[in-house]
Amino acid sequence: MSRVAIIGATGSVGCFAAHPISEIPYVKEILLVGRPGRENLLEGITRDFKDSYAARGTDVALEWTTDLKDLAGSDVIVYTAGVARKSGEDRMDLAVKNAGIVAEAATTIGEIAPSAHLFMITNPVDVMTAVALKYSGMKQKQVFGLGTHLDSMRLKSLIAAYFKVHVSEVHTRIIGEHGASMVPLWSATTLGGIRICNLPTFSDLPVDRMIESVIQGGEMIIKYKGSTVYGPGEAIATLVRTVLGNENRILTVSTYLKSEVHNIGKGVCIGVPALVNRSGVTPIPITIEPDEVKAFQTSVEKIRMNTDLIFDRLEKEE
Ligand SMILES: NC(=O)C1=CN([C@@H]2O[C@H](COP(=O)(O)OP(=O)(O)OC[C@H]3O[C@@H](n4cnc5c(N)ncnc54)[C@H](O)[C@@H]3O)[C@@H](O)[C@H]2O)C=CC1
Numbered sequence: 001m002s003r004v005a006i007i008g009a010t011g012s013v014g015c016f017a018a019h020p021i022s023e024i025p026y027v028k029e030i031l032l033v034g035r036p037g038r039e040n041l042l043e044g045i046t047r048d049f050k051d052s053y054a055a056r057g058t059d060v061a062l063e064w065t066t067d068l069k070d071l072a073g074s075d076v077i078v079y080t081a082g083v084a085r086k087s088g089e090d091r092m093d094l095a096v097k098n099a100g101i102v103a104e105a106a107t108t109i110g111e112i113a114p115s116a117h118l119f120m121i122t123n124p125v126d127v128m129t130a131v132a133l134k135y136s137g138m139k140q141k142q143v144f145g146l147g148t149h150l151d152s153m154r155l156k157s158l159i160a161a162y163f164k165v166h167v168s169e170v171h172t173r174i175i176g177e178h179g180a181s182m183v184p185l186w187s188a189t190t191l192g193g194i195r196i197c198n199l200p201t202f203s204d205l206p207v208d209r210m211i212e213s214v215i216q217g218g219e220m221i222i223k224y225k226g227s228t229v230y231g232p233g234e235a236i237a238t239l240v241r242t243v244l245g246n247e248n249r250i251l252t253v254s255t256y257l258k259s260e261v262h263n264i265g266k267g268v269c270i271g272v273p274a275l276v277n278r279s280g281v282t283p284i285p286i287t288i289e290p291d292e293v294k295a296f297q298t299s300v301e302k303i304r305m306n307t308d309l310i311f312d313r314l315e316k317e318e
């Protein structure tokens with residue numbers, strides 16, 4: 001039975017994620033981690049959750065801490081701490097601020113919990129995954145980010161609604177940046193197991209409008225309600241369950257690339273299909289259409305440039 005720690009647990013996403021994570025059958029302990037000075041808030045959140053566990057009949061031990069040393073023995077560490085964007089900002093605008101926070105925490109995590117899986121949520125998530133990987137010194141398999149999994153779920157929902165089918169009938173994938181340069185893989189999108197491009201109605205599908213809606217998905221929610229919570233929270237729980245349950249699912253997460261996608265992106269952390277199980281995350285080799293290759297190349301270069309800028313800055317600050 002496993003122990004999951006959530007760093008940034010007083011924040012919107014970290015706090016909500018504790019709820020679906022507590023429903024995962026393999027989870028026995030949850031540790032909520034917050035900053036010093038937030039003790040009362042952490043105690044309040046913990047008491048409130050414990051009431052919900054009693055009401056639901058959940059047998060999970062829930063504790064809180066402000067000391068990263070308590071991360072020892074964690075199987076998965078979900079990292080949600082840092083600044084969130086406001087409406088009108090780009091996720092990349094958070095890079096400088098969040099990189100400093102992530103680098104410091106990742107260094108400690110690498111020392112305290114070197115065999116845990118470190119699962120990054122903080123934005124810009126692809127760059128933060130690279131920072132966490134470098135500063136934790138942990139293995140590539142162990143450090144991964146939510147990447148374009150949530151974007152893929154947003155597209156899945158739009159396609160299911162368009163065709164009026166259950167979401168489970170739709171398989172789709174967005175790769176690349178968790179941001180404006182994301183790349184939808186229509187070539188890998190199926191409806192009831194049939195490639196969507198082979199459906200007579202495919203030409204009517206408003207693909208550009210759908211992708212624009214996914215790109216703007218987070219922005220619109222932030223504009224209307226302040227933060228995205230339930231989508232990311234459930235998506236986080238899916239990844240935690242897949243790792244702890246050794247479920248061998250193929251999910252689109254941000255991971256360290258070698259040559260898996262047409263030899264593009266060596267050394268960059270970015271969203272690609274990956275096998276996810278108890279040993280961690282392994283990108284799977286794929287072949288995609290020429291226009292998708294081109295778009296992925298553009299997305300990779302954007303993330304590479306921003307990651308390099310952040311690494312330079314962090315090195316100068318050291
Ligand atoms: N990858 C994805 O799909 C998603 C990523 N996010 C990202 O997750 C992060 C958290 O989002 P929210 O929970 O909405 O933000 P929030 O503002 O509600 O919570 C932020 C949390 O980080 C902590 N924090 C802030 N500054 C810190 C510092 N200097 N050191 C340590 N901890 C610090 C706060 O105490 C709080 O617990 C943001 O970067 C956001 O962009 C959010 C949703 C989805």
Ligand SMILES: O=C([O-])CC(=O)C(=O)O
Pocket residue numbers: 084085091123150217218219222228232
């Ligand atoms: O949009 C944001 O800033 C939060 C996020 O990454 C998402 O919900 O996709």
